[in-house]
Amino acid sequence: MAFGAFATSTAVAEPAARRKSPIALLLLLPGLLYLGLFFLVPLFSLVITSLQQPDPVVFGQFENAFRWENYVTVLQQYWPQTVRAFGYAALATLFALLIGFPLAYFIGITLRRWPLLQALALVLVIAPFFISFLLRTIAWKQLFSDEGPIVGFLQALAILPGDAAITGSAFAVVFGLTYNFIPFMTLPIYTSLERLDLRYVEAGGDLYASPRSTFFRVTLPLAAPGIMSGTLLTFIPAAGDYVNASREFLGSTDTAMIGNVIEANFLVLQNFPAAAALSLVLMAAILILVSAYVKRSGTEDLL
Amino acid sequence: MSTSAVPQSGFAEAGADLELVGITKRFPGFTAIEDLDLRIPAGSFFALLGPSGCGKTTTLRLIAGLEEPTAGRILIGGKDVTATxxxxxxxxxxxxxxxxxxxxxxxxxxxxxLKRxxxxxxxxxxxxALRLVELDHVSSxxxxxxxxxxxxxxxxxxxIVNRPALLLLDEPLGALDLKLRRQMQIELKDIQDTVGLTFLHVTHDQEEAMTMADTVAVMNKGVIEQMGAPQELYELPHTAFVATFLGQSNLMSGAVVSSSGTSMVVDVAGNRVEVPRERAQRHSGELTIGVRPEKVTLHGSEPKRETGRNLVGPGRITDVSFSGVSTQYEVTSPVFGIFTVFAQNTSISRMHHDGDEVWMSWDVGHTFGLADEPSTVPALRFDDDTDTSMIATQRREQLEAELEGA
Known part of the structure; x- marks a missing residue:
C-alpha cells in the first residue's frame, strides 16, 4: 500500500541498506521511467499550461508565457469551492473514520474466533466495488430524490418541511463522499487491528487500566498506522472528487468543490490555464496538509 | 507513600493470602481445571509446576482475572474477587x-x-524499579x-513497581539462556525477600521450581497431584507422575508378600524389596514402589545381603553417560526392566563399563511406595502428549466413540 510508507516511518529503524548494486538500479529502471513519463512530464506540462496567456489573435488558443497572475485570479474567483472541498473532505474523512473504525474492530477483533465469518464480513466490505461507483451514487440520488422514500418518510414525520430537498445539499454530498470512501478507511484499519496482539490488551487490564483506558492508551495507538493510511486514502481523493458534488449526482452549484471547477474549466469553459493552476493549487494544498499531518502524528508517537 | 487499601490507591502493605475454593474451568470440549482447592499464605514463594496443558496457566489467568471460572471462588487477602x-x-x-x-x-x-x-x-x-533490575540507563x-x-x-x-499483594509469574524465565536464567532466579528470590510480596510462579521447569519456591504444587491434568516443600516432594513423591516429572525415578511393581509394623516387603519379579510403611501410600495388594537414581549404588559382584539395604540384580549396563560431576548408568534386566543410576565421580577406579554385569543396592529408607494402581504407571521414557489441544482432541474422540457405541 502506497501510504504504508508514512505509517511505518516511526517504527524501528531499518537495518542499514545494502551496498548499491547495478542489478538493483536495473530493476528500478522501469519504475523510474514510468514515473518520469507519466508523472514528471505531465506535471511539467501542467505547470507550463498554468502560466499561459490567451493568444491575442486566435480566440480560444493559448500561448506560452509567464502569467503568474493566473494563480491570483483563480484563487480570487474559486476560493469558496477550494475551502468547501477541504471542508467536505475533512467531514467525510471524520464520518468514514467513525463508521469504519468500529466496523474494522468488529471484523478484526470480535470475529477473530470465527475465521469464516471474518472472511465473509470482509467480502461484504469490498462488495460495493463490484458495482460501478457511478451507478451506486446515482442510486443514492434516486433514494434521496424529492419523490423518493427517504424524503417522503421524513416529511411524513414532519422532520423535514414539505418543500425541502436532500439532493443538492451539503448533506447529500458529504454523505456520498463518506459512503464511497468507507471501504478505503475500513480496510487499512482492519489490517492494523487484525494483527493486534490481544496480550497487550490483557496487559493493560492487568496494570489497572479500565477497558476504556486500555482502548485509548493501547488499542488505539497500536491501530494508528491503519488509521493514518485510512484517513490519507480517504481525504486525498475526497478533496479532489468531482462526482459526488456535481449536479448530475448528489450536488448542485451551491455545493461545487474544487474538482468540479477544474472539470468545468478544462472541459466546458476550456480555460486551460485556470484549470491547470487550480490543479496545482489542489496538489500543493494536499501536500502541505498531509505532510503536516504525517509529521505531527509521526513525531508524537502516533497519538 | 500512601498505604491505604488496594488496588485503587497506594501500595499493598504486604503480600496477601490467596485462596481458591472449588475452582472449575471448562472450555468447549474439555475441562482444564477440575474442582481445585488451593491456599497460598501471604509472603510465600509458591510454584505451580506441571507439563504444558496441565491447567497451570489457566489457573494463573483465572487468578489474574483474564478468564472467568465456570465454578468456584477466588479470594485475595480474604476478599472475594471472583466477580471483579x-x-x-x-x-x-x-x-x-x-x-x-x-x-x-x-x-x-x-x-x-502507577499512572492508572x-x-x-x-x-x-x-x-x-528500573534501577532494581539494573536497566535505568535504557529507560528512554x-x-x-x-x-x-x-x-x-x-x-x-x-x-513489581505496583507492589501488588500478589505477583503472578507465567514462565517468565522461559526465553532466557541458562546463565541469565540463573542470575534472574537469584534476583527474583532477592526481590521477593526484600519486598515480601506473595509470588505465584507457574513453570514447567522442575529445577526452577525447586530452587526458587518455598512450596511447590505439582499439577497434572487439571488437578494438583501433590504439594509441599521441594525437598519433601522430591524425597517422598506420592504418585508416579510426581516421581517421574519431578526428577527421575526407578519404578517397580509387585505384590506385598509380608508386612510388619514398620515395613512391608514387595516381591519385584523375584527380588525382595523392602519399603517403610510410613513412606508408602498404599499398604496391601499390588504396589508400585520406587527409588531415586542417585540413592542407588552399583556393585561389580553380588554383595552380601544386609538388613536395611535393598538389593536387586543382576543386570547389564546398557548405557553410560559421563557428565563431569557424575556418571549416569542405565542398567537393563529382563526381570525388572530399566534402572537408572547416578554415581558421583569420586573415584576413578570405581567406573563401570558398558556391558558389565552389576547389582544395585540402596538404603531401605530411600524407597517410596506410590498411590497409583500398578497398571496406571506411565511409561518412563516419554511423557504423554498432554498439550492442551491434544487433550481436547482426545476428549472429543472419546466422546465420538461413546456416541457411536450408543
Missing amino acids: KAFQRPVNTVFQSYALFPHMTILENVAFG RKMANADALAHE RKPSQLSGGQQQRVALARA
Whole structure:
C-alpha cells in the first residue's frame, strides 16, 4: 500500500541498506521511467499550461508565457469551492473514520474466533466495488430524490418541511463522499487491528487500566498506522472528487468543490490555464496538509 | 507513600493470602481445571509446576482475572474477587511473552500501572524499579531495542513497581539462556525477600521450581497431584507422575508378600524389596514402589545381603553417560526392566563399563511406595502428549466413540 510508507516511518529503524548494486538500479529502471513519463512530464506540462496567456489573435488558443497572475485570479474567483472541498473532505474523512473504525474492530477483533465469518464480513466490505461507483451514487440520488422514500418518510414525520430537498445539499454530498470512501478507511484499519496482539490488551487490564483506558492508551495507538493510511486514502481523493458534488449526482452549484471547477474549466469553459493552476493549487494544498499531518502524528508517537 | 487499601490507591502493605475454593474451568470440549482447592499464605514463594496443558496457566489467568471460572471462588487477602475484572484486582502478572507495550518507552511501560492508579511520583518510582533490575540507563528506549533478557527484566519491573499483594509469574524465565536464567532466579528470590510480596510462579521447569519456591504444587491434568516443600516432594513423591516429572525415578511393581509394623516387603519379579510403611501410600495388594537414581549404588559382584539395604540384580549396563560431576548408568534386566543410576565421580577406579554385569543396592529408607494402581504407571521414557489441544482432541474422540457405541 502506497501510504504504508508514512505509517511505518516511526517504527524501528531499518537495518542499514545494502551496498548499491547495478542489478538493483536495473530493476528500478522501469519504475523510474514510468514515473518520469507519466508523472514528471505531465506535471511539467501542467505547470507550463498554468502560466499561459490567451493568444491575442486566435480566440480560444493559448500561448506560452509567464502569467503568474493566473494563480491570483483563480484563487480570487474559486476560493469558496477550494475551502468547501477541504471542508467536505475533512467531514467525510471524520464520518468514514467513525463508521469504519468500529466496523474494522468488529471484523478484526470480535470475529477473530470465527475465521469464516471474518472472511465473509470482509467480502461484504469490498462488495460495493463490484458495482460501478457511478451507478451506486446515482442510486443514492434516486433514494434521496424529492419523490423518493427517504424524503417522503421524513416529511411524513414532519422532520423535514414539505418543500425541502436532500439532493443538492451539503448533506447529500458529504454523505456520498463518506459512503464511497468507507471501504478505503475500513480496510487499512482492519489490517492494523487484525494483527493486534490481544496480550497487550490483557496487559493493560492487568496494570489497572479500565477497558476504556486500555482502548485509548493501547488499542488505539497500536491501530494508528491503519488509521493514518485510512484517513490519507480517504481525504486525498475526497478533496479532489468531482462526482459526488456535481449536479448530475448528489450536488448542485451551491455545493461545487474544487474538482468540479477544474472539470468545468478544462472541459466546458476550456480555460486551460485556470484549470491547470487550480490543479496545482489542489496538489500543493494536499501536500502541505498531509505532510503536516504525517509529521505531527509521526513525531508524537502516533497519538 | 500512601498505604491505604488496594488496588485503587497506594501500595499493598504486604503480600496477601490467596485462596481458591472449588475452582472449575471448562472450555468447549474439555475441562482444564477440575474442582481445585488451593491456599497460598501471604509472603510465600509458591510454584505451580506441571507439563504444558496441565491447567497451570489457566489457573494463573483465572487468578489474574483474564478468564472467568465456570465454578468456584477466588479470594485475595480474604476478599472475594471472583466477580471483579482484571483491572480491579490487586494482582500483577509477568507475562510469558512479556507483553511490553511496543509504542511506549521503557519508562512509560513501567510507569503505566502507577499512572492508572494516579500515583503522584510515578516516574520517580518507575526509575527506582528500573534501577532494581539494573536497566535505568535504557529507560528512554523502546522495547524492540532491548534484548530478550532485558525485556524480561523490564516486564518484572513493570509488575513489581505496583507492589501488588500478589505477583503472578507465567514462565517468565522461559526465553532466557541458562546463565541469565540463573542470575534472574537469584534476583527474583532477592526481590521477593526484600519486598515480601506473595509470588505465584507457574513453570514447567522442575529445577526452577525447586530452587526458587518455598512450596511447590505439582499439577497434572487439571488437578494438583501433590504439594509441599521441594525437598519433601522430591524425597517422598506420592504418585508416579510426581516421581517421574519431578526428577527421575526407578519404578517397580509387585505384590506385598509380608508386612510388619514398620515395613512391608514387595516381591519385584523375584527380588525382595523392602519399603517403610510410613513412606508408602498404599499398604496391601499390588504396589508400585520406587527409588531415586542417585540413592542407588552399583556393585561389580553380588554383595552380601544386609538388613536395611535393598538389593536387586543382576543386570547389564546398557548405557553410560559421563557428565563431569557424575556418571549416569542405565542398567537393563529382563526381570525388572530399566534402572537408572547416578554415581558421583569420586573415584576413578570405581567406573563401570558398558556391558558389565552389576547389582544395585540402596538404603531401605530411600524407597517410596506410590498411590497409583500398578497398571496406571506411565511409561518412563516419554511423557504423554498432554498439550492442551491434544487433550481436547482426545476428549472429543472419546466422546465420538461413546456416541457411536450408543
